[in-house]
Amino acid sequence: xxxxxxxxxxxxxxxxxxxxxxxxxxxxxxxxxxxxxxxxxxxxxxxxxxxxxxxxxxxxxxxxxxxxxxxxxxxxxxxxxxxxxxxxxxxxxxxxxxxxxxxxxxxxxxxxxxxxxxxxxxxxxxxxxxxxxxxxxxxxxxxxxxxxxxxxxxxxxxxxxxxxxxxxxxxxxxxxxxxxxxxxxxxxxxxxxxxxxxxxxxxxxxxxxxxxx
Numbered sequence: 001x002x003x004x005x006x007x008x009x010x011x012x013x014x015x016x017x018x019x020x021x022x023x024x025x026x027x028x029x030x031x032x033x034x035x036x037x038x039x040x041x042x043x044x045x046x047x048x049x050x051x052x053x054x055x056x057x058x059x060x061x062x063x064x065x066x067x068x069x070x071x072x073x074x075x076x077x078x079x080x081x082x083x084x085x086x087x088x089x090x091x092x093x094x095x096x097x098x099x100x101x102x103x104x105x106x107x108x109x110x111x112x113x114x115x116x117x118x119x120x121x122x123x124x125x126x127x128x129x130x131x132x133x134x135x136x137x138x139x140x141x142x143x144x145x146x147x148x149x150x151x152x153x154x155x156x157x158x159x160x161x162x163x164x165x166x167x168x169x170x171x172x173x174x175x176x177x178x179x180x181x182x183x184x185x186x187x188x189x190x191x192x193x194x195x196x197x198x199x200x201x202x203x204x205x206x207x208x209x210x211x212x213x
Contacts, residue, residue: 022140023132023177026152030113030166031068032125034098039122043108046072046126049083056085057097057106065094069110072126113166123166130170132177140176149174 035043041054046069049056059066073080080086085106091097095118097109102119116123139145151157153174161167 020137022135022137024135024145024149024152025170025172025175025177026131026133027157027161027170027173028128028168029131030125030128031065031110032113032116032123032127032166034101034109034111034116035107035122035124036101036104037121039124041107043122043124045076045124047076047078049073049086049108050078054084055105055107056083057100057109058086058088058090059097059110060090060092063092065110066090068127068129114164117165125166149176 033043033046033048035041041048041051043054048054058069070080073083091100091109094111094115097106097111098115098119098121100106101109101121110126113123113125133148135145151174157173158169161169
């Protein structure tokens, strides 16, 4: 499992093989900064992780959230070495980093909004991610995977996501996408939107490429 933002911003894309790996659309989720209730340290953006005295608790190496954090820091021009705790003890889940902040062991973490809400912590949105499941092409027709795709496309899954702050159903939940092309189309879409807006026009909607075929 991973998000498209992580796929575009990491070396994972090079590990996926065209025609061999497939993505199954799952849901959307909001990733952001988790801070103490009331946000007393006034954490407002990813660059604030490098402020003097700011204690950060990271996710484990290789996790999607850690890769996302590294990607966002690189975009902001912030070296991880400037962040207290970046290479220190880490946690394996969103709930665990939220618990570390709630207990006072850390001032800030990166995680999903639902984890922050569970501990009544402050949450500063950073990016909304499209979240996917990864599988091999030959497994798509197995009974378990067919049933999983049916459940992802069903109303019960969509209603369950509504109970989690920051989570929402994907309009294409359960659909299968090419692991490589999905990332390339996402990058192309962002470039086109940027060019259109740069010309002074307004983008009101985008249509997924696979729905135009």
